[in-house]
Amino acid sequence: MGVQLSVFLENKPGKLETITKILAEAGINIRGISMASEGEFGVLKMLVNDPGKAHQVLKAHHFTVSERNVVVAIIADRPGALHNLLLTLSSQKINIEDCYGIVLEEGGQAAIVLDTEQFPEAEKVLQDNQIWLLSDGELYSL
Numbered sequence: 001m002g003v004q005l006s007v008f009l010e011n012k013p014g015k016l017e018t019i020t021k022i023l024a025e026a027g028i029n030i031r032g033i034s035m036a037s038e039g040e041f042g043v044l045k046m047l048v049n050d051p052g053k054a055h056q057v058l059k060a061h062h063f064t065v066s067e068r069n070v071v072v073a074i075i076a077d078r079p080g081a082l083h084n085l086l087l088t089l090s091s092q093k094i095n096i097e098d099c100y101g102i103v104l105e106e107g108g109q110a111a112i113v114l115d116t117e118q119f120p121e122a123e124k125v126l127q128d129n130q131i132w133l134l135s136d137g138e139l140y141s142l
Contacts, residue, residue: 001123002072002117002139003051004115007044008064011037019044020024026057031139032113034100045098047072047113054100065072071123072134077103083130085112094118 001083009015023030032047038063048054052065075081082101089096099113111134116122126133 001136002047002134004068004070004113005046005048005051005054006066006068009042009044011040011042016044022061023048023054026053028054029043032102037065052090068115069119071119071126072125072139073107073112073114074132074134077108077110082112083088088129088131089122089125094122094125122142
């Protein structure tokens with residue numbers, strides 16, 4: 001399990017840099033990041049080494065921030081591995097609302113961040129199917 005921060009921000013030059021500066025000055029390390037924008041605004045999603053502190057620091061700088069539990073699954077870095085992971089969840093009627101990932105080592109493993117309303121169920125289904133889920137400690141020390 002991990003905690004993902006979502007930050008609502010204006011789609012203007014320097015806004016993302018402002019957030020990264022605030023976090024850097026607070027000693028917070030960004031472990032994963034994704035951003036999507038639509039017109040004048042966007043949503044920045046982050047995994048950081050200290051989500052509680054990051055939330056507090058960003059709120060103190062007047063950013064709109066929310067926290068959400070996510071599952072971080074480790075899969076093989078090979079064709080079909082992501083499909084099999086998603087099939088495991090969809091076969092149990094678990095919907096993925098957001099997903100992003102990164103290869104951890106070439107030809108080795110990938111970390112897939114899964115955001116779902118059915119968080120506890122998704123976590124259990126993946127564990128029952130012997131899919132390695134990162135603990136908070138593992139996630140924040142990648």
